[in-house]
Amino acid sequence: MNAIISASELADELAGGAPPVLLDVRWQLSVAKAAGEPPFDGRAAYAAGHIPGAVYVDLDRDLASAPGEGGRHPLPDLTVFGAAMRAAGVSARTPVVVYDGGQGWAAARAWWLLGWTGHPSVRVLDGGLPTWEGPLSTDVRQPAEGDFQPVGGTPGLLDADGAAALARSGVLFDARAGERYRGEVEPIDRVGGHIPGAVSAPTTQNVAEDGRFLPADQLKERFRSLGAAEGTDVGVYCGSGVSGAHEVLALAVAGIPSALYVGSWSQWSSDPDRPVAVGPDPQ
Incomplete structure (x- = not known):
């Protein structure tokens, strides 16, 4: 689907x-x-x-x-x-x-x-x-109780160490704005920069001006050009695991499976013992 x-x-x-x-x-x-x-x-x-x-x-x-x-x-x-x-x-x-x-x-x-x-x-x-071109409603719906039971421990999740390892063995995309990746500005977290080895891939570049995703073939070509070759393990992080999920979705549209580092830069940068890279290059 x-x-x-x-x-x-x-x-x-x-x-x-x-x-x-x-x-x-x-x-x-x-x-x-x-x-x-x-x-x-x-x-x-x-x-x-x-x-x-x-x-x-x-x-x-x-x-x-x-x-x-x-x-x-x-x-x-x-x-x-x-x-x-x-x-x-x-x-x-x-x-x-x-x-x-x-x-x-x-x-x-x-x-x-x-x-x-x-x-x-x-x-x-x-x-x-x-x-959405249809009508809007102000009615607050009270649905019947569902039966969904979430199960943890499935693939697709990275922790800090896993993200660091993936940046060396596969490709780790940084979904934030380029200036935050480069360390030029940091409006929220303790310090600017990126996880060493991570590749800048702002999620804003996955969508057209109207907010819809680019066609799947264009997304696939974009991610391939950034290092997501066939058979390469792919991970994504952002500031706090929200915009990164959007990049994981874009990768899914392109037919590329990936994992999300939920803690993302907000967790990584909070630990002064973790290395921080700055500038336009992954290193």
Whole structure:
């Protein structure tokens, strides 16, 4: 099954006899406090209007644990995550579609986490809510309890040591903006730079201006040109395991399997004993 779905395809499936479970995961990286602005409120955005039938999922509460040694968005406790998914109506045998406000990062985090914990059918609305041409609803849906039971320990997850090793033995993509990779700026974490050996591959370059993914053949060529040759093990990290999930999704669209370092730069850079590389080169 394709990892993404278009708005027209979603509309057809929602109108059919076996609609998917639809999750609204609107979220934005909050750096607004320094500017004196309130942080983005995904629940308020959902309440103001969402695709009919969608259930809101809070990324910070449901798709991550509290910030700490594991980074800014560590893996959630699977008991908490499973309860949140079941409350949202997620069942093991029912397809799931997730969307966000258009950036795609939060939806990709939900897609990756559901897939990593064993759900067999999860797709992301390509381009997010801005591509939806149907009506919006302000009704808050109370779905029937789902039966999804997440299972941990499956492939596709990297820790810090695994990411460092993969940067030497395969290819490790850094999905952040190039200036953060190079260490020119660092608005959030302790220090700028990148994991030694990692290759800069900003996830923003995987999408067109409208937020939809580039065609699969273009994505495949991009990643091949950056080192993801046939048979090469591929990993991804970002700032805190959110935009990196979007790059894992882009790789999936291209037909390239990859693993995610969830702790990402927020975990790596918090340890002063871990090496930091700066500049445009992987070393």
